Amino acid sequence: MTIGSRGWHVQQFQTALASSGYWLGAADGVFGQLTQQAVWALQKTHGLRRTGVIDEALWNSGLARVRAQSKLKQDGIEIDLATQTLMIVKGGVVHLTLNTSTGNGNGERFEYLGGWATAITPKGTFKIYRKSVQETSTNAWVEGPLGRMYKPRFFTTTGIAVHGSLSIPPYPASHGCIRLHNSAQDYLLRTGRLVNGTDVRIY
Missing domain, CATH: 1.10.101.10 (PGBD-like superfamily/PGBD)
Structure with a gap:
């Protein structure tokens, strides 16, 4: 099928x-x-x-x-770069598992907020802290330094976000962001999984 x-x-x-x-x-x-x-x-x-x-x-x-297993057992968003999956974890249990596409590793440099950043997906623990000022109730697409993003939720000061995209292949293809299908992004937003303060753990 x-x-x-x-x-x-x-x-x-x-x-x-x-x-x-x-x-x-x-x-x-x-x-x-x-x-x-x-x-x-x-x-x-x-x-x-x-x-x-x-x-x-x-x-x-x-x-x-067979449900996916959390490696970190901590509430929030868990992103496994090796498997290219995004998991929503609560109480140590994976509630949702989504296909994602993260940084392609090319290390492209781009200008961001008056400085320079590298287009890779960073490892570590972060917190979602903002959405784009461009996003409105009638405008879901945001123009970034490296292309368009659908309803991005940023978790680094260098422009890395979880966002919707029209292209989410089963391999790393982004400039560093965490790509999801637009419908998946909408679902996570609607169900409160991407609110400010949400932990994002990447390994």
């Missing part, structure tokens, strides 16, 4: 993914972009090839019912 597939089997796998915290919107029996994102997150979590396809081996593995 892949993008465009429909039916009961798709819905059954979607339901299993959702029950384990792999967010995909609605389990509606339609294999769309959000389901592909969830399948990538599952494959990344368990060290599988990142195909975005539900094949017979994945179907029979039962992994869709």
Whole structure:
């Protein structure tokens, strides 16, 4: 099963993914972009090839019912650069796991707020502290030094943010930010997972 597939089997796998915290919107029996994102997150979590396809081996593995495990066991956002996943953790339990795409490691330099920054994803513990002044109720897209971002929530003073994007491949591709599908970003914002003061731990 892949993008465009429909039916009961798709819905059954979607339901299993959702029950384990792999967010995909609605389990509606339609294999769309959000389901592909969830399948990538599952494959990344368990060290599988990142195909975005539900094949017979994945179907029979039962992994869709296995929740991701937090390494740090601390509340907030946990980002694993090796697996390229973003996890929402509460009480040591992973509530949500999302496909993400972080810094590509090219080390590009860019001007930011009168200084220079390097386009990498930093490791460490941070806190979300602001949104962009450009963002309004009618303007969700923000123009940054390296391109457009959807509803970014910044956690460094050098412009690194968790934000929505139209391109979230299953590998590192950003200039340093944490990319999510726009719908996933909307969901995290709507459910209060990206408020100021939220811990962001990257390793």
